[in-house]
Amino acid sequence: MLNSDVTVILADGEFPSHPTALNILRFCSRVICCDGAAAKLVASGIRNPDFVVGDLDSIDQNLVEELNGKVVHFETQDTNDLTKAFEFAIDSGYQDIVILGATGLREDHTLGNISLLMNYAERANVRMYTNYGFFVALRSSSRIESEKGQQVSVFSFTPDVPISYQGLKWDITNRPLKMWWEGTLNESLGDYFTIEFENAKVVVYLAYMDVKK
Template sequence: MLQYSPRQDGYGTVLRLHKKGLILTERTQTYRHALVLCDGEKPSVEQLHALRMEDTLVIAADGGGNIGKDWEIRPDLIIGDLDSDDGSWPDVKRLYDPDQDTNDLEKALDYAHVQGVSRITIIGGTGERLDHTLKNLSVMVRYKEAFEGLVLLDNYMKARLISSPFTMSTWTGMKVSLVAASGKVTGIVSEGLLYPWSGQDLIVGHYDGTSNQATGEQVTLRFEEGDLLLIVPLDGQSCRVAQDGQLGHDGPPGHAEQPSAGSIS
């Protein structure tokens, strides 16, 4: 039996859907990883199928189901206010939540959380409308404590809020960008970057950390406080998923990825 205990900030969609009796209280299957399809920039077919693992729960955030239709990825559930749902997948269960204080991505993450998912990959969350992209990045900040891993990716880059310390495997010349997702990140120290950080603060509008480069096969980041968004490239517009459901990154030809604690994957 699923027992849901709301966190301090609350997850409104889950509570509303519970009251309506729309969320099953019995888990028929346990998922560690969920793939959330949003209705933004369409991913490549190779990317989408690489992310569709056997033990992955596929949740379409409203019009995200349309992406699944185009690439023949059947969602397990479509959730949202359903104003962008074109009726694809008529046999797929839909959860209607008209609440306008949360967007469809939040509703999808609420559902994944109550189902016990620990790792999330979001695709289609960027592109087309800038306001939607910025909102989805804001949603990542809100939900960073709800999941062990929360990754957003498009056909070119992938982004994740990281904790300190954080180490990832890289290759020489790999682009590494840092963004203060909620305005300010203090006391950043780096190892393995061409332009090192030595205790400076990252402040939106004043001091940024985009387009840095790795100098070797590993980068380590430490910081004191704040929400630090790490953005790195996908190689060749492709991605893979490791056996544990985390995203890994491909290197240039001949690159051997080294295991590391806290990998971007």
């Protein structure tokens, strides 16, 4: 469930096209664009960025001038633009964050961005929405709202730590997920399921109900 004061970070991957992702983009409180995504957002006609953050190596100078006062330049190359945008959001006091446009186009960027969710979740309420579903990072045992028949995958970033989940078609009890594929392609049996673990880092993916199995 999304809160009312949502900050979107729009990355430069596949631009939102699913109604769920588009509605978040339209009705969120503010949009922070990674620099390469700013032109896509302006061209979409949905809205303009509230801020553009990055090293500015992927944005036209004319657009920088057009968005004068909204562009935040980070020269460091120690982090990617998504993390720069996240740090800006945290420094600005924004705690409810949805990441859009962070998947698709390049698989290496996709994997890197998904893995960053674990770091971000330590400091904010953050989810990542794509055109096919959404990712939630968990730092403790949780009850996850779902729909009956919804496709679910569970990924452990601590492969030696046992986890349990109930309410899915294929439940497990105190079993480590040593490989990413081991928790994939599951299905919710009702309006929620639970995941239990101690000292683990877990990412859950839920597909939109209108996405084919």
